[in-house]
Amino acid sequence: MIRTFVLIFTLLLGLALLACRPTQLARSVIVTGASPGTVEISGFVFEPAEITVKAGDTITWTNGDAAAHTVAGKGWGSGNLNRGDKFSHRFDAVGAYDYTCAYHPGMKGKVTVK
Ligand SMILES: [Cu+2]
Numbered sequence: 817m818i819r820t821f822v823l824i825f826t827l828l829l830g831l832a833l834l835a836c837r838p839t840q841l842a843r844s845v846i847v848t849g850a851s852p853g854t855v856e857i858s859g860f861v862f863e864p865a866e867i868t869v870k871a872g873d874t875i876t877w878t879n880g881d882a883a884a885h886t887v888a889g890k891g892w893g894s895g896n897l898n899r900g901d902k903f904s905h906r907f908d909a910v911g912a913y914d915y916t917c918a919y920h921p922g923m924k925g926k927v928t929v930k
Pocket residue numbers: 860884885886917918919920923
């Protein structure tokens with residue numbers, strides 16, 4: 817009985833994933849994956865707001881909001897990011913990198929490179 821339920825659930829989940837467009841799939845991967853080099857922009861918040869990586873690591877931001885955002889650091893950053901857009905930046909030098917969104921200065925994030 818439970819096996820049947822699990823089998824049906826798995827099949828439905830598979831069908832749901834197949835029905836998703838690539839942008840939606842990419843978003844769900846970011847949300848569920850606790851990968852250290854990813855930051856989700858959701859609800860006008862960078863999540864996580866503070867992230868620590870090693871020198872040479874690349875961080876990828878994904879905008880999950882309907883509103884457009886940017887990742888704006890001093891001397892580095894993205895252009896306009898619409899929903900589903902991604903921006904990647906490699907941090908080679910140890911240090912602390914504060915950033916914000918050019919459209920919404922209340923959105924703050926910080927990258928620490930060790
Ligand atoms: Cu913004």
